[in-house]
Structure formats: C-alpha cells, structure tokens
C-alpha cells in the first residue's frame with residue numbers, strides 16, 4: 001500500500017485565489033484548460049443518432065437506435081468520436097474505480113460493486129486519483145451526481161450512527177470529506193434509483209431532496225458551477241467538473257422514470273420501430289423498457305445541450321475539454337439476456353466516448369480500442385500534465401495521437417475484460433474476497449471471454465467475430481476452432497500480464513480445464 005509513488009504537490013498548486021480575488025488577471029494568463037467529464041450511467045453507444053449519418057455509418061457495421069439526440073449529434077461533429085471505447089469492467093463501481101484512480105480493480109480497491117455486504121470493495125483512500133492530480137495543479141474540482149465508489153458505513157450526517165438508507169442490504173453511501181480525493185465542490189450520493197426523487201449531500205454533509213428529475217437538477221447545479229454563482233470554485237483558476245447522471249440506468253418502467261417531453265418522441269413507437277437490430281428478443285418482458293430508456297437518453301441529451309450552451313455563453317468553450325462517455329452500455333433485450341451489463345457483449349462492454357478540445361484536436365471517428373484504464377493518463381496529458389501522471393496509473397496516455405501534429409504513442413491494440421463475483425463470506429455473512437470468474441479480450445476483430453469455476457473448469461466461452469457478425473449472433477465454438485482460440489488466449493495472456501491480473505499471477509490460463 002505504501003510503495004506507490006505519492007504525488008508531490010508543487011508550490012504553484014497552492015496559490016489558491018479566493019472568490020472575488022484577483023481573478024481577472026489569472027483568467028487571461030490561464031494556460032491549462034478546464035475539463036468537464038459527463039458520465040451518464042448505462043448509456044449505450046448505439047443510442048446516439050449520429051451513428052446513422054453517412055460519415056459515421058461507414059465507420060461501424062451496426063445501426064444506431066431510433067433516438068432523438070440532436071445536441072450530442074452536434075457535439076460529435078466537433079469531437080473525436082470513439083467507435084470502440086471499452087469499459088474494462090462494465091459495472092458501476094469497478095468502472096468508477098478505474099476511471100478515478102487510473103488503476104485496475106485489484107489496485108483501485110473496487111473489485112466488486114460497492115454495497116453493505118462487501119466491506120473489501122471501495123475506492124482506496126490512499127489512491128492518487130485524477131482529481132488529486134488536478135487539485136495539486138491548482139484546479140478547482142467539482143463532483144456532481146452518482147459516485148458509487150464507497151462502502152456504506154453508519155456515517156449518516158443527519159443521523160450519526162446510522163446508514164443513509166434504512167433498507168437492507170444498503171447500497172447508498174455518504175462520502176465524507178476525507179474520501180473525496182481533491183474534489184472541493186461536492187453535490188453527490190452513492191447510488192440510488194429514483195430518477196424523480198433523487199437526493200444529494202453537499203460538501204458540509206447537508207442533505208437535499210429536490211423532488212425533481214435528477215438530470216434536470218444536476219444540470220442546474222453544473223450550470224451554477226460554470227457560472228460560479230455561489231463561489232462553487234476558485235475564480236480565475238481552471239476547473240475539473242465531473243457530472244455523473246444516473247439515467248438512463250434502470251428503472252425504466254413508467255412515467256415515474258422519465259420526463260413527458262422526452263417520452264413524447266417514443267410513446268407511439270411500436271416494438272418493430274424501437275428495435276432495429278436482429279439480436280433483440282422483443283418477446284422479453286423488458287421489451288417496452290426501450291421507450292423509457294430512450295426517453296432518458298433524450299433527457300440526458302436535452303440537458304447536455306443546456307450545459308454546452310451555457311459553456312458557450314460564458315465564453316468558456318474554447319479552453320475547455322469536454323468528454324461525454326458512460327460507465328458501461330445496456331444490452332436492452334439483445335441475446336435474450338436479462339443482465340444489461342457486466343458481460344463482454346459489444347452493447348454492454350463498449351461505451352460512447354467523445355472528446356472535444358477546440359483548436360487542439362480535430363474531429364474524426366477513431367477506432368482505437370481506448371479503455372477505461374487509459375482515461376486518467378490521457379486526460380491529464382491532454383490538459384498539459386503528462387509529466388504529472390502518477391506511476392500508479394496502469395493505462396496508456398494516447399493524448400499524443402489525439403492532438404494535432406501529435407507524436408506517435410503506444411496505441412492499445414486490445415482491451416481487457418474483467419468480471420469478478422463474490423468470494424468467501426465470513427461468519428457475519430460479509431463478503432471478504434472476490435472470485436475472478438471471467439476474463440476476456442476485445443481486439444479489432446474479435447471479442448472473447450472465458451468463464452470458469454473455482455477449479456478452473458471452463459464453464460462458458462463467448463467468442464465473436466465482430467467484423468463479420470456485428471450483432472454477435474454466432475458464438476464461435478472454441479473447441480472446433482482451436483487455432484483461433486489459441487491465438488486469442490495468447491493475446492489475453494499478454495494483456496493479463498500487462499495488467500498484473502490475478503489470472504496472470506496465479507497462472508489461471510495454464511490451469512484451464514476444458
């Protein structure tokens with residue numbers, strides 16, 4: 001735990017300028033860009049209408065959902081748009097651990113989704129997170145929305161000695177100041193799924209229950225942050241703002257889950273219109289969820305548009321890097337499975353990822369297998385802090401290939417897929433370890449995952465040719481295609497070694513029983 005290089009705080013980072021101070025001068029001298037990271041939960045990469053436009057359609061071999069996303073479509077035209085961005089562990093908490101710390105789950109501390117029964121899974125307090133680095137460089141750092149990176153404890157600020165949620169098992173959590181990793185503006189919660197009845201805690205632990213659609217409400221907060229309405233940030237200093245919406249995550253069952261104006265685009269659509277792909281099983285009970293899910297996609301788009309307009313009105317758009325992405329996708333009735341995430345199917349494992357940095361990076365569609373693990377080093381580098389990337393970061397800095405006239409860099413050729421499940425429980429029923437039940441790899445052509453039991457017997461192999469079979473309708477039989485399987489196993493082995501994964505350290509690939 002102590003052998004990680006700690007980030008040294010340079011003197012320049014301590015030159016805090018108070019609100020109303022000599023901000024103007026600082027503003028003109030500002031070299032480093034602001035960073036806005038927009039992170040809706042469970043947002044399918046396919047739920048972006050622009051993919052059906054010719055420029056984009058020729059880059060992918062699947063169709064976009066019939067969604068209304070005009071603001072994101074416009075943004076895509078100004079951004080680098082990734083077609084194959086991957087969530088290494090397509091589940092809320094593990095993704096957030098990777099994104100925030102730049103480390104794979106075994107080092108970030110988040111090996112499983114965070115909740116009451118899993119005391120071992122939470123963001124390590126001593127991890128050097130992306131926000132710790134920006135903070136040390138003099139940035140204001142704001143976090144708005146869903147965090148889901150902490151183990152719930154009885155630290156309810158309103159009722160000390162109790163959990164913030166009275167239902168068991170407890171999922172939601174309050175994150176105290178010492179666990180906020182440099183975020184000095186705070187309006188957040190752990191995890192909670194009532195889109196029109198959200199709640200938040202501010203930096204002092206005050207609780208708010210605004211009874212509003214969470215995406216509308218959080219965008220209002222984000223706009224106030226941009227305006228610096230109430231001294232949310234240091235005037236004249238650059239900022240990092242993470243805006244982590246819960247929608248279009250479930251629930252998506254009724255008008256309790258979305259706004260009328262967004263639902264209006266989909267209310268008259270039949271199943272044959274809602275589903276454009278041949279891998280969807282529209283006989284599933286869940287099938288009509290697509291209307292409410294798409295309504296939330298449009299709700300996110302509508303608010304994204306409001307935020308971008310404000311950024312422009314304030315004249316901040318030129319020197320601000322804006323990222324739009326998600327923690328994982330949503331299979332939405334594909335393959336007839338109920339679990340919308342936590343698998344290697346393209347619709348769950350890949351995510352939207354768009355970066356806009358005016359004057360610095362050119363619009364294009366990028367097919368690189370950019371992974372969650374690469375986000376922290378790449379974002380720090382894009383903002384001009386390549387020398388400050390902590391040694392603890394395990395991914396690649398691909399900023400040089402994104403920047404105009406950029407130099408060559410180590411471009412990822414594949415993405416690691418990780419799935420852990422509960423390991424052994426103690427006498428109190430608490431999960432004290434994890435079992436690394438599946439590992440896999442996505443390359444430019446194939447997706448493959450191997451699921452095992454504790455004796456290393458292979459329980460399931462998914463193997464798809466994503467070039468010939470974009471909807472992953474045909475699971476290639478690995479026993480009948482040993483050469484292909486061996487080739488992909490070699491690539492997976494190398495990736496596991498690179499990630500210092502438990503499958504590598506304990507030699508799982510050589511112990512597999514067929």
Ligand code: CA
Nearest residue numbers: 041091092327
């Ligand atoms: Ca999630």
